[in-house]
Amino acid sequence: MIQYFKNIQLKEAIFCFILLCFFSACEEEREMNEGEGRIVQNFNADWNFQLGEHPEAKNDTIDLADWRKLDVPHDWSIEGEFSEEHPTKPEGGALPAGIGWYRKTFEVPESWNNRNVFISFDGVYRNSEIWINGKYLGKRPFGYISFQYELTPYLKFGESNAIAVKVDNSAQPNSRWYTGSGIYRNVHLVAKSNVHIDHWGTSVSTPFVSKDSAKVSFKVTIKNNLDSLKKIQLKNVVVDQSGKTIASEEVNLQLSATDSINVGQNFTISNPKLWSTESPYLYSIETSIYQDRKLLDNVKTPLGIRKFHFDSEKGFFLNGKHTKIKGVCLHHDNGALGAAINVYALERKLKLLKKMGTNAIRMAHNPPSPEMLELSDKMGFIVQDEAFDVWKKGKIKEDYQTIWDKWYEKDLKAMLYRDRNHPSVMMWSIGNEIREQFDSTGVHITKELVAIVKSVDTTRPVTSALTENIPEKNFVWQSGALDLLGFNYKHEAYEDLPNRFPNQKFISSESVSGLMTRGSYDMPSGERRNWPPAHGEDFDGNDDYTVSAYDQVSAYWGSTHEETWKTVKKLDHMAGMFVWTGFDYLGEPIPYPYPARSSYFGMIDLAGFPKDVYYMYQSEWTYKDVLHIFPHWNWKKGETIDVWAYYNNADEVELFLNGRSLGIKSKIGDDLHVAWSVEYEPGNLKAISRKDGEVVLEKTIETAEEPAQIELKPDKNEMKSDKNDLVFVTVNILDKAGVLAPKANNLVKFEVSGGGKIVGVDNGYQASLESFKAKQRKAFNGKCLVIIQSNGKKELVKLTARSEGLNSTSINIQIKD
Numbered sequence: 036m037i038q039y040f041k042n043i044q045l046k047e048a049i050f051c052f053i054l055l056c057f058f059s060a061c062e063e064e065r066e067m068n069e070g071e072g073r074i075v076q077n078f079n080a081d082w083n084f085q086l087g088e089h090p091e092a093k094n095d096t097i098d099l100a101d102w103r104k105l106d107v108p109h110d111w112s113i114e115g116e117f118s119e120e121h122p123t124k125p126e127g128g129a130l131p132a133g134i135g136w137y138r139k140t141f142e143v144p145e146s147w148n149n150r151n152v153f154i155s156f157d158g159v160y161r162n163s164e165i166w167i168n169g170k171y172l173g174k175r176p177f178g179y180i181s182f183q184y185e186l187t188p189y190l191k192f193g194e195s196n197a198i199a200v201k202v203d204n205s206a207q208p209n210s211r212w213y214t215g216s217g218i219y220r221n222v223h224l225v226a227k228s229n230v231h232i233d234h235w236g237t238s239v240s241t242p243f244v245s246k247d248s249a250k251v252s253f254k255v256t257i258k259n260n261l262d263s264l265k266k267i268q269l270k271n272v273v274v275d276q277s278g279k280t281i282a283s284e285e286v287n288l289q290l291s292a293t294d295s296i297n298v299g300q301n302f303t304i305s306n307p308k309l310w311s312t313e314s315p316y317l318y319s320i321e322t323s324i325y326q327d328r329k330l331l332d333n334v335k336t337p338l339g340i341r342k343f344h345f346d347s348e349k350g351f352f353l354n355g356k357h358t359k360i361k362g363v364c365l366h367h368d369n370g371a372l373g374a375a376i377n378v379y380a381l382e383r384k385l386k387l388l389k390k391m392g393t394n395a396i397r398m399a400h401n402p403p404s405p406e407m408l409e410l411s412d413k414m415g416f417i418v419q420d421e422a423f424d425v426w427k428k429g430k431i432k433e434d435y436q437t438i439w440d441k442w443y444e445k446d447l448k449a450m451l452y453r454d455r456n457h458p459s460v461m462m463w464s465i466g467n468e469i470r471e472q473f474d475s476t477g478v479h480i481t482k483e484l485v486a487i488v489k490s491v492d493t494t495r496p497v498t499s500a501l502t503e504n505i506p507e508k509n510f511v512w513q514s515g516a517l518d519l520l521g522f523n524y525k526h527e528a529y530e531d532l533p534n535r536f537p538n539q540k541f542i543s544s545e546s547v548s549g550l551m552t553r554g555s556y557d558m559p560s561g562e563r564r565n566w567p568p569a570h571g572e573d574f575d576g577n578d579d580y581t582v583s584a585y586d587q588v589s590a591y592w593g594s595t596h597e598e599t600w601k602t603v604k605k606l607d608h609m610a611g612m613f614v615w616t617g618f619d620y621l622g623e624p625i626p627y628p629y630p631a632r633s634s635y636f637g638m639i640d641l642a643g644f645p646k647d648v649y650y651m652y653q654s655e656w657t658y659k660d661v662l663h664i665f666p667h668w669n670w671k672k673g674e675t676i677d678v679w680a681y682y683n684n685a686d687e688v689e690l691f692l693n694g695r696s697l698g699i700k701s702k703i704g705d706d707l708h709v710a711w712s713v714e715y716e717p718g719n720l721k722a723i724s725r726k727d728g729e730v731v732l733e734k735t736i737e738t739a740e741e742p743a744q745i746e747l748k749p750d751k752n753e754m755k756s757d758k759n760d761l762v763f764v765t766v767n768i769l770d771k772a773g774v775l776a777p778k779a780n781n782l783v784k785f786e787v788s789g790g791g792k793i794v795g796v797d798n799g800y801q802a803s804l805e806s807f808k809a810k811q812r813k814a815f816n817g818k819c820l821v822i823i824q825s826n827g828k829k830e831l832v833k834l835t836a837r838s839e840g841l842n843s844t845s846i847n848i849q850i851k852d
């Protein structure tokens with residue numbers, strides 16, 4: 036069945052006829068001639084860049100001799116030196132911001148002169164202003180949003196053109212937390228026929244889903260930019276993951292001059308393969324429009340067939356199956372790569388989270404890159420997509436409140452239109468810890484924002500991450516407009532939420548904020564501590580800016596990891612939780628003052644090395660066998676050391692020191708770990724987990740001798756020569772027997788030859804002031820990281836690591852096409 040919808044706004048302006056032609060399923064497929072269709076060009080290469088004010092970049096007379104040549108995505112902040120004096124402050128990563136200009140010249144083929152040409156930016160941080168051939172296109176203040184401009188009227192076809200982009204991130208602080216600066220996401224040039232599918236012009240939903248069949252509702256907006264009537268054919272093809280057509284619809288349409296129409300088509304899919312977090316099966320819908328059989332335009336829309344709902348008593352259901360949301364909040368930076376988007380870096384992050392058992396991500400607190408959502412679709416994450424961290428009332432001086440009135444509707448709609456087809460997206464969040472919770476203005480703003488969301492998409496619940504859990508005091512809640520109540524922290528109150536907010540649906544939108552430094556154990560376990568609110572206070576008596584990696588310290592508003600998970604696990608009405616955070620992120624180094632400059636909240640450090648608590652989640656959130664013991668085994672003789680083990684799929688764990696049993700322990704009640712108090716002696720500490728008397732796993736940690744050698748462990752052995760692919764190489768400092776030296780801090784120098792270059796180094800230490808862009812890094816607690824990117828040469832990459840007093844080592848990385 037085919038439905039037609041008229042675009043209501045345009046209807047007011049122009050009257051047009053739509054002629055309908057129905058094609059039954061049995062009708063013979065007609066041959067469509069190949070036309071060129073939509074041309075989408077990656078526009079990332081060969082920009083010129085200069086820091087500072089350079090308005091002359093708009094003009095052809097500019098002398099670019101001393102401008103830097105680079106490819107975007109680019110983040111100039113991450114290239115800078117750390118300083119407490121930078122206006123970003125440690126909360127923003129203590130890296131420089133300021134103003135920068137980009138300019139790029141490019142040819143547009145003569146053959147495009149009857150096309151509509153657009154430039155699309157996935158994200159520019161921030162206040163981008165853009166000129167094409169000296170003509171001003173506009174300003175987009177919000178740094179996290181995707182946008183496009185039409186270039187057609189200003190282009191010189193068959194000639195050289197120049198685009199200039201001013202980026203102004205100088206007003207600080209303007210976002211919580213590190214933002215990066217520059218054209219930090221992808222840029223594309225899009226050339227469409229002047230009769231084309233609109234920008235973000237398709238929408239798909241699955242109103243009925245069962246094992247046997249699914250209904251797919253699809254809508255497309257088509258624009259006729261010509262001043263004459265056009266007869267076209269529209270064809271939509273549903274394709275499965277192997278490329279096989281499983282359904283298709285065609286229709287003839289007539290578009291009035293300069294008109295736009297919305298066309299709907301429904302499909303029924305028999306025996307659909309459902310999208311789930313374990314098996315994220317993706318179909319796609321290929322939309323093409325033709326004129327006289329010549330392809331005018333075409334786009335592909337992802338289609339995940341799934342159904343989900345939140346229940347006030349039972350939580351969350353995906354495809355009818357009760358599913359606890361085991362989520363993490365992620366901030367957008369990629370550690371040593373800064374904000375600059377790279378799909379391989381995102382993939383590495385998501386793989387680590389998947390391995391831990393994470394099934395959901397909250398994009399905190401702003402719209403992510405499109406690639407992040409594409410990967411979430413492909414890898415099977417449930418996403419909470421979030422628009423804002425503030426509304427009209429700010430938290431910091433220069434944040435979104437300064438542009439709220441003019442931009443909130445446009446920016447919110449841009450997020451909704453861009454992201455509405457991702458099957459992974461299952462919640463729209465209109466804001467995080469919004470100040471308007473606390474006064475009556477919250478009521479009408481919430482109503483208005485929810486109405487905007489519903490005007491674009493009614494298939495997903497609208498939520499907001501709230502802090503105030505007393506109904507009378509929370510004006511966002513009092514709007515009555517939210518479908519799902521997200522509560523941040525205060526896990527002690529979760530049990531009582533159904534009494535306070537009868538018949539509502541709940542999720543812990545943010546929780547824990549546990550503080551840890553990977554590999555540091557500078558405080559005995561068992562001492563549960565909240566970080567005291569006084570800023571800068573060193574809570575563990577050390578001045579080395581590390582926090583014990585035992586799960587015992589958290590922000591005073593948070594909890595340990597174990598505390599919140601135990602609560603959420605047992606309460607059915609809590610749909611799940613999003614832990615703050617999956618990874619450490621740049622900025623917000625509380626409670627430590629500078630030189631601390633990145634956060635301590637991650638389950639994984641900034642370099643991508645799991646902290647011990649990663650394995651607590653893995654033991655709870657996956658079905659695979661887990662046994663993890665810590666800390667390391669290098670202490671002073673006679674010291675008493677608490678040894679913890681996370682395990683699952685077993686009844687007990689037995690610990691042995693140098694072959695001597697230290698006893699068998701089992702988790703009791705809702706325990707999530709077992710622990711022994713051990714008098715230290717050097718040697719080896721072995722744990723064995725057993726189920727019904729059978730060994731499940733064995734783990735041994737050994738006392739390391741002096742550092743003697745370097746080990747390089749790449750996350751893959753080959754990379755593409757596309758100047759984009761990355762290999763993340765873990766650098767371990769080992770003793771001569773190959774045991775990790777757990778306190779090693781040797782400076783490691785890297786050399787790379789052939790088809791690769793070094794694009795980042797890190798060691799996960801939150802207070803290191805070494806540059807992320809150097810060719811050397813000190814190890815921290817025995818480890819550091821070097822990131823190699825292909826440079827376009829098809830030559831074997833050789834990476835060598837040297838360090839004074841240690842045996843150097845090399846690895847090869849193959850380059851493939």
Ligand code: GAL
Pocket residue numbers: 211467468523545548590593615623
């Ligand atoms: C929350 C806030 C986050 C982060 C976190 C740290 O209140 O939403 O952005 O600041 O605290 O614990």
